[in-house]
Amino acid sequence: MAYKALYRTYRPKTFLEVAGQKHIVRTIENALANNKIAHAYLFSGPRGTGKTSMAKLFAKALNCEEGFGQQCNQCGNCLSVNDGSHPDVIEIDAASNNGVDEVRDLIEKVKYLPIKGKYKVYIIDEVHMMTSGAFNALLKTLEEPPAHVVFILATTEPHKVLPTIVSRCQRYDFTKVEDDAIREKMVEILDLEKITYDIPAINAIIELADGGVRDALSILEHVLAYAGNSIKEKDVFDLFGLASNKEKLDLISSIAKGDVKDVLKRMESFIASGIDIKRLTSNLLDVLKDALIYSRTEEHILLSVITEKDALSLKELIDIDRLNEMIEILLKAQNDFKVVSNIRSLFELVLLRLATSSKKATIPSEDNQTPEMRKAEPQQIIKPTEKKEEVLKKAEVIAPQTVIPEREINAQQPTPIEAAPLIETNGSTVPSWLLEDEMAIDEKNRPAEEVKTKGKDSPGQCTIDLAGDKNALDDETMIKIMVLGDKEERQNISKKWDDFIGLVAHPRYGLVASLLKDGRPYIVAKDVLVLEYDFDCLAERINIVTNQSSIGELMKNIVGRDVFVYAIVRSEALRLQKSYFNLRQLNRLPKAKDIQLNLKGATI
Ligand SMILES: Nc1ncnc2c1ncn2[C@@H]1O[C@H](COP(=O)(O)OP(=O)(O)O)[C@@H](O)[C@H]1O
Ligand SMILES: [Mg+2]
Ligand SMILES: [Zn+2]
Numbered sequence: 131m132a133y134k135a136l137y138r139t140y141r142p143k144t145f146l147e148v149a150g151q152k153h154i155v156r157t158i159e160n161a162l163a164n165n166k167i168a169h170a171y172l173f174s175g176p177r178g179t180g181k182t183s184m185a186k187l188f189a190k191a192l193n194c195e196e197g198f199g200q201q202c203n204q205c206g207n208c209l210s211v212n213d214g215s216h217p218d219v220i221e222i223d224a225a226s227n228n229g230v231d232e233v234r235d236l237i238e239k240v241k242y243l244p245i246k247g248k249y250k251v252y253i254i255d256e257v258h259m260m261t262s263g264a265f266n267a268l269l270k271t272l273e274e275p276p277a278h279v280v281f282i283l284a285t286t287e288p289h290k291v292l293p294t295i296v297s298r299c300q301r302y303d304f305t306k307v308e309d310d311a312i313r314e315k316m317v318e319i320l321d322l323e324k325i326t327y328d329i330p331a332i333n334a335i336i337e338l339a340d341g342g343v344r345d346a347l348s349i350l351e352h353v354l355a356y357a358g359n360s361i362k363e364k365d366v367f368d369l370f371g372l373a374s375n376k377e378k379l380d381l382i383s384s385i386a387k388g389d390v391k392d393v394l395k396r397m398e399s400f401i402a403s404g405i406d407i408k409r410l411t412s413n414l415l416d417v418l419k420d421a422l423i424y425s426r427t428e429e430h431i432l433l434s435v436i437t438e439k440d441a442l443s444l445k446e447l448i449d450i451d452r453l454n455e456m457i458e459i460l461l462k463a464q465n466d467f468k469v470v471s472n473i474r475s476l477f478e479l480v481l482l483r484l485a486t487s488s489k490k491a492t493i494p495s496e497d498n499q500t501p502e503m504r505k506a507e508p509q510q511i512i513k514p515t516e517k518k519e520e521v522l523k524k525a526e527v528i529a530p531q532t533v534i535p536e537r538e539i540n541a542q543q544p545t546p547i548e549a550a551p552l553i554e555t556n557g558s559t560v561p562s563w564l565l566e567d568e569m570a571i572d573e574k575n576r577p578a579e580e581v582k583t584k585g586k587d588s589p590g591q592c593t594i595d596l597a598g599d600k601n602a603l604d605d606e607t608m609i610k611i612m613v614l615g616d617k618e619e620r621q622n623i624s625k626k627w628d629d630f631i632g633l634v635a636h637p638r639y640g641l642v643a644s645l646l647k648d649g650r651p652y653i654v655a656k657d658v659l660v661l662e663y664d665f666d667c668l669a670e671r672i673n674i675v676t677n678q679s680s681i682g683e684l685m686k687n688i689v690g691r692d693v694f695v696y697a698i699v700r701s702e703a704l705r706l707q708k709s710y711f712n713l714r715q716l717n718r719l720p721k722a723k724d725i726q727l728n729l730k731g732a733t734i
Pocket of ligand 1: 178179
C-alpha cells in the first residue's frame with residue numbers, strides 16, 4: 131500500500147472526530163438539522179486547524195445517501211467525497227497557478243445540476259490569493275447562486291478577502307486547537323497505530339505544534355521516523371533541539387549561584403546538541419514566570435510548566451528582585467535576537483550576563499532623586515570619578531533614561547525607572563550622537579565590496595564570527611604596547627564604554643556592542659586598545675581576525691579614529707603586569723621613541 135502521511139490518513143470523517151472548533155461544529159450541525167443552509171460560507175483561521183476537513187464533512191452531510199446531515203462513510207457519495215473523486219464536490223486551490231482559470235471554469239458550469247448528489251459544493255482554498263478579476267467574477271455568482279450550489283471559501287488571511295465577498299458569506303472563524311483536544315486526537319491515533327509513548331513526549335510535540343493539528347501530526351510522524359514504534363520525551367527533545375525541564379532548571383540554578391564555569395559548560399552542551407536558542411529563551415522565561423508567580427502566591431495551581439517542588443527550590447534559591455532582573459535580561463535578549471545575525475553568540479553573552487550580574491533593585495525613585503538628577507542630562511548622572519564597576523552598574527540601571535534622543539530630552543521629564551518599558555525598541559536605545567549623520571560611517575575607508583553590501587540604503591549588520599584565525603600578540607609586543615600606553619586616554623575611552631549599553635539593541639551593532647561592553651579597557655596606546663575580559667570565550671571572539679572589521683567600525687564611531695582592538699583575559703593581564711614591572715626594575719623596558727609596532731602579523 132502506498133505510504134500516506136498521518137495527517138492525510140486521519141482526516142476527520144465525522145463531525146465527532148473534529149478536534150476543538152466545537153462552536154463551529156455545533157452551529158453547522160444545527161443548521162443541517164433545521165435545513166437552514168446558506169449558499170456561501172467563509173472558513174477562516176490558522177493553517178492545519180480543520181477548515182478543509184470541515185468543508186468536506188459539510189459536503190458529505192449535504193449529500194449522504196443515509197439522510198440529510200449524515201456522514202455514513204459507507205454510501206457512494208460519502209466514499210467519493212472521502213477519496214476526492216466526487217464529481218459534485220469541487221476543490222479549487224486559488225493559490226495555484228491555474229486557480230484563476232478554474233474559478234472561471236466553475237462559474238461557467240455552476241448552472242448545471244449536480245450529477246451524483248443533491249448539492250454541488252465548491253471548496254475554494256486560500257481564496258485571498260484570487261486575482262481581482264476572478265474575485266469579481268465570483269462575486270456575481272455569489273450574488274445569485276443557483277439553489278443547488280454551496281460555496282465554501284477557506285482562507286488563512288481573511289483580511290485580504292474583498293469585503294463585498296465576505297459580506298455575502300456566513301463566516302466561521304477557526305481557532306488554534308486547545309492542547310487537550312490535540313492530545314486526545316494524538317493518543318487516539320497512537321493507539322490505533324499501536325505505538326507506545328510517554329505523555330511528556332506528547333506534550334512536547336503539542337508545544338511545538340502551537341495549536342495546529344496538522345503540525346502536531348507531522349511532527350509526530352517525524353518523531354516516529356526517528357524513534358520507531360515507541361516514542362519518549364527525549365526523542366522529541368533530540369530531534370527538535372529542545373531542553374528538558376531538568377536541564378532548564380539546572381541552568382537556572384547555576385545562573386542563580388553565579389557558577390559561571392557550569393553555565394559555560396551547560397551552554398556548550400546545549401549548543402552541541404543543536405538546541406533552538408529562541409525557544410530555549412522563551413522556555414526559560416516560562417520557568418522564571420512560574421517561579422515568580424509561586425514566590426508571590428505559593429499557589430501551585432497557578433504553575434504552568436514546573437512542579438511545586440521545583441518552584442519551591444527556586445524560591446529558596448532566587449529572591450524576587452533577582453527573578454525580575456533575570457526576566458528583564460531574557461526579555462531584552464528575545465528582542466535583540468531579532469536584530470542580530472549571530473544568535474548563538476548573543477545568547478552566550480546573555481547567559482554570562484545573567485550569571486555575573488547581581489544587581490539589586492537600587493533604582494532611585496522620583497522622590498529621592500535630587501533636583502539636579504531630575505534636570506541633568508542623563509549621561510551626566512554618571513560621575514567620571516566613580517569606579518568602573520559602579521559606573522557600569524549605575525549606567526545599566528539608568529539605561530532607559532540615557533537613551534532618550536537629544537531632541538526629546540527637553541520635551542520629556544525623566545520618568546522613574548519603574549515606568550520605563552522593559553523592552554526598548556530598536557534605535558531608541560542608541561545615543562543620539564551616533565544617530566547623527568546616518569551614523570557617520572566612513573564609507574571611504576571601507577573595502578569596496580563591504581560598502582556595496584553595507585551601504586546606507588541597507589545598513590546590514592556587523593557580524594561576529596565564532597571561529598577562525600586569531601590575532602596573537604607575543605609578550606614582547608605586549609610590553610611595547612604597555613610602554614606606549616596612555617593613562618589619560620584610557621580614562622577617556624573607559625568613559626565612552628557606557629555608550630555600548632545603548633547600542634546593544636542597535637540593529638547594526640547589537641552583537642559587537644554587547645561583546646565590547648563586556649570587556650574593560652586595559653591599555654590604550656595611540657592606535658591600539660587592549661581589552662581585559664573575565665572569560666576566555668569572549669576574549670577569543672575579539673581576537674578572531676575576521677571580526678576586526680566589525681569591531682573596528684564600531685570603535686571608530688565611538689572613539690573617532692581607527693584602533694586595533696586586542697583582548698586578553700585577567701590572568702594574562704596580571705602576568706604581563708608582573709613582567710612589565712620586573713623589566714622596569716631592571717631598566718630594560720624599550721624606549722617609547724624606538725618602538726615600531728607590527729600588530730597584524732601574528733595569528734594562530
Ligand atoms: N480540528 C481538527 N481536528 C482533527 N484533525 C485535524 C483538525 N485540524 C486539522 N486536522 C488534521 O490536519 C489535517 C489537515 O487539516 P485541514 O482541515 O486541511 O486544515 P486547514 O484546511 O485548516 O489547513 C487533517 O487531515 C487532519 O489530519
Ligand atoms: Mg486547508
Ligand atoms: Zn453517506
